[in-house]
Amino acid sequence: MQALKLLSKHGLNKSPAIEESSVVITEKNSIDALKPVADIVLLSDLITDFINATIESHKIFRRVYALFYSSNI
Structure with a gap:
């Protein structure tokens, strides 16, 4: 079973952790490179x-x- 990883203040230096994650959640104001790979993009x-x-x-x-x-019934 893979551990759940939560990253805040995403940056490109965290790309290895993002690749290992089963679910990627990012904020509205994160860098544009993360939004296409994110499973969930928060509007807040x-x-x-x-x-x-x-x-x-x-x-x-x-x-x-x-x-x-x-x-x-």
């Missing part, structure tokens, strides 16, 4: 927005999952 410069959105999506998924399996 704050990584906390991405973390909060991920936490909220997990909450929604758990609610839908619980509702689906608690109903008598």
Whole structure:
């Protein structure tokens, strides 16, 4: 299993770490060379927005999952 790597303030000197990563997330204002290889480009410069959105999506998924399996179909 490959470890998750998070890089902030991306630069070209981090290209070996980017090549090893399974998922590349970059900010809106990162260098243009990273945007084509990124899996996710954040529209905000704050990584906390991405973390909060991920936490909220997990909450929604758990609610839908619980509702689906608690109903008598």
